[in-house]
Amino acid sequence: MSTNFIHDNFLLENKYAEELYHNYSKNQPIIDYHNHLSPQEILDDTVYNNLTKVWINGDHYKWRAMRTLGISEKFITGDATDKEKFIQWAKTVPYTMRNPLYHWTHLELSRYFNVTDLLNEQSAERIYESTSEKLSTQDYSCRNLLRKVNAELLCTTEDPIDTLVHHQQLEKSDFEVKVSTAFRPDKAILIANYGYNNYINSLGKAADINIESYQDLKDALKSRIEYFHDNGCRLCDHGLNQISFVTYTERDVEIIFKKKRKGDSLSKEETLKFETAILLFLSETYHEFGWVQQFHLGALRNNNKRMHSILGPDTGWDSIGDYSQAEKLSAFLNQLDSKDKLTKTIIYNLNPADNEVMATMIGNFNDGSVRGKIQFGSGWWFLDQKDGMTKQLNALSNMGLISCFIGMLTDSRSFLSFPRHEYFRRILCNLLGDEIQRGELPKEEMEWIGKMVADISYNNAKQYFSFIK
Structure with missing residues (x-):
């Protein structure tokens, strides 16, 4: 929505x-x-192919929040699939209200992908699929991501x-x-x-x-x-x-x-x-x-x-x-x-x-x-x-x-x-x-x-x- x-x-x-x-x-x-x-x-x-690769991997801000919520390390730095990791991050996002992660998350979804839905467990799969489709193209390559923000x-x-x-x-x-x-x-x-x-x-x-x-x-x-x-x-x-x-x-x-x-x-x-x-x-x-x-x-x-x-x-x-x-x-x-x-x-x-x-x-x-x-x-x-x-x-x-x-x-x-x-x-x-x-x-x-x-x-x-x- x-x-x-x-x-x-x-x-x-x-x-x-x-x-x-x-x-x-x-x-x-x-x-x-x-x-x-x-x-x-x-x-x-x-070309990153999905949001986990460019957005969650290596981001210890997100990792700390997920650990605080009680999410297993398997879904943070472990061997879970990229999609499984993303869904666990999406599950975490509503709990980050009043942490800057909540603002950053929705600013980044909006500015790069024109996604205006709030990220949560219900919207996770839809947002993962739509952004992954874009990230799989050259228009969303590393250099083009830098161009998008001037x-x-x-x-x-x-x-x-x-x-x-x-x-x-x-x-x-x-x-x-x-x-x-x-x-x-x-x-x-x-x-x-x-x-x-x-x-x-x-x-x-x-x-x-x-x-x-x-x-x-x-x-x-x-x-x-x-x-x-x-x-x-x-x-x-x-x-x-x-x-x-x-x-x-x-x-x-x-x-x-x-x-x-x-x-x-x-x-x-x-x-x-x-x-x-x-x-x-x-x-x-x-x-x-x-x-x-x-x-x-x-x-x-x-x-x-x-x-x-x-x-x-x-x-x-x-x-x-x-x-x-x-x-x-x-x-x-x-x-x-x-x-x-x-x-x-x-x-x-x-x-x-x-x-x-x-x-x-x-x-x-x-x-x-x-x-x-x-x-x-x-x-x-x-x-x-x-x-x-x-x-x-x-x-x-x-x-x-x-x-x-x-x-x-x-x-x-x-x-x-x-x-x-x-x-x-x-x-x-x-x-x-x-x-x-x-x-x-x-x-x-x-x-x-x-x-x-x-x-x-x-x-x-x-x-x-x-x-x-």
């Missing part, structure tokens, strides 16, 4: 919000500057050992959407992690350097940065609990690294010294190459050790951490700034208690050299929903300049996730429209407010990442 749930003015509560969205935001292209999409699927122009630029995320062969081939292709990458060296930084030495061996092979010393490690990482740069990369990303900053000497770090390479255990203090040193080295190198650096801070990962051992990381066992962020982050940024080696930086927090910390921290290091040089990133992961986005926008507005904000990204593994940009834009326009309605912003400045909306939706990111050609 067709509904009018996702209508033209969804989430827009007055005429001002409607005007801002429809006239200034809706038709702006999408710059998705951080995601975990597969460059190989873009290169191959993959994507202009995407940046995937790759490890330093990646060959970037898919990006190289995409660069030579006739695909009009620009596909770049971000350098993600977490495995080289987190020295206490299981398998660290094996990873360093792989990094050495990729860089053609036998990594025996700390200097060798720095040489290998810089070699891979140069390689990524030569292949069009201009961004990096780090997923860390918090920024480390402790006093160290180069000799300290050399001893620590050699201990690890011998298989000896490290103390907490030694781990922090190493992480501080290598992250400062990397950030100074990013500045040398003129990159944008991103820090995703505050996730408590892989909490369920039993299930992590079975399914691995990024399968739905992570949560918000309550790490102290301000003091070490300030010292880290100050160390770089004092050497004039602080590049453009985007900081994301997962704990909403840190919103005001991040909103004020960026102001400490915006030095007038670049518009919005240091950014407080959009609501991330557990916070990329209406309440989380609104709180992030309010904190940034109250303590910085929302007008310089570079807006939304998906941080997603799904090619159907791009309506999250629309979701963000509607929330932004409604926030401003509501303040115009209440007289807190002047309706006489509608054109200026509209320009600000267009800037946050697209223009600011276009300018900030203008060096990505």
